[in-house]
Amino acid sequence: MTGQAILSARGLTRDFRGFRAVDTVDLDVAPDSVHALVGPNGAGKTTLFNLLTGFLRPTDGRIELAGRDVTGLPPEQVARLGVARSFQITSLFPQLSAREHVELALQSPSGLGWQFWRSAKLMRRYADRAAELLDMVGLAELADAPAEALAYGRKRALELAIALALDPKVLLLDEPTAGMGLEDVDRTVDLIGRIRAGRTVVMVEHNMSVVGRLADTVTVLQAGRVLVEGPYEQVRADERVITAYLGAADAAH
């Protein structure tokens, strides 16, 4: 199975001072699929994301990207190898414009970023592609607005645009619709549906209707472990999943 998977984890484990946030997780993400990670709060979804993108080092286990061992690589190298991510809490450069964000992402693989002796006007070579990407996520009109001035849904859209600008093989989206109104959720689902062509998307998502509309495979995590994995319909009907969610809901009350 590892041979076919574009991104896979074996026995992935991460401890935080005695607390095991991710516990011997095996994961295989098939190429060109949309793979959703779901589970109650504290199930370890975001920690798993941070492990897969190099923001955290695993305590134990192994991560492979297209058959290559990427365990323990720093985030910038993981990004260079074609794994782009968005953040659960919108993570932008507040004072840069939307266009500058996308240009910065487009510039990243080129090495132009090291050239402190040349004019930043050289970054205009990315202007056309940046405009295309901003148009794709519906930000064409707001290209020159500083990120901090954008409404919440627009910031999420910009997150997507800069992740796409890296032209990743694997796109990891951490709760892409979190905190959005219905209209923005629909727009985001449409967008993900369009950009998935030719790439692999792994997403953490709480909204089960979004998962149902997009995901080919669903992995349910609970207390850091994989509870169930399979197609959406099958996972939704699984007794253990229902118990896990209801149990979490009970605990919350």
Add this chain to the structure above:
Amino acid sequence: MSETSTVQPAESPAAAVPRSALGAVGAAPGWVRYALLLVGLAVALWLPNGLYPAIAVDILCWALFAVAIDLLLGFTGLMSFGHAAFWGTSAYATGLVAIHAGVPFPVAVLAGALVAAVLAVPIGYLAVKRTGIYFAMVTLAFAQMIYYIANKWGSVTGGENGLQSVPRELFGLDLSDEYYFYYAALPIVILGLAAAWRIVHSPFGRVLVGIRDNPARARALGYPVHRYKLTAFVLSAFLAGLGGGLFVMGHRFVSLDALHWTTSGKAVIVVVLGGIGTLWGGVLGAAILVRLEDWLSYSGFETIGLVTGGIFVLVVLLFRRGIWGSVAALAQRWRVRRR
């Protein structure tokens, strides 16, 4: 090596200071920028006629130092509290090269700045792994180490006496008069300031601003944040070294003061006074602080630190954008209202 678990926004001392991404003048229309440039050049050419030439030279040196600090503080989000290490190391290196090699003074200054830049590689390598107050403490600790080394290594540095009667050579020209030395030093300073401007307005500078505002996001975009910070640190040390080398040439002696932590502190005060993240604010801050200190000591005032410290507190409490930043913000508001 990289145990970075931070996916939170940056913790940086500059983050709390409101400013535009590329310096306050970046937002101004083109004609304003050219006018300011011309005014700045005119003032620079006139300066030694209106002030004691020795003070004018000091202002040039501190302007370079301040801009070097702002490159880190304002544009990379790193607060160095040990830049005296680079200013002072270059001062000693410049003095030693001038004394022992007898080269033209710009060559000695350049050599000093290069030594400072080389010293910045190991110090920066260890420091950029920390952020915020810890970065400041690491840089301070290294600067104190350099200070004590210079103090103990008397056979080379002259110890408490420092290096005396540093020659000021330029192809046999008579530069003994500070007035003429000012004009010999000015081109080097202008080149240094232009280099800083270029760095800030380069693709590299754009990455630095991204790192300043959100290092985790910059890494997720594929930028090796530590290496960028280290490069910025070395460039900053080079510019600080240019200032330190010229300072020695201006005074024709080096003392341990050049490496003292109060020198690092003064440089930070100059930048805060002028405006963090404005680049030219540092030049303005240098002019004001150097002039003020000179006036105070000329008036027989004993506790200069009390006054500069008081001004620092006032600026931090009342004008966090500094002088340049506050004026630019006012101009911006005026333009917006007029529309």
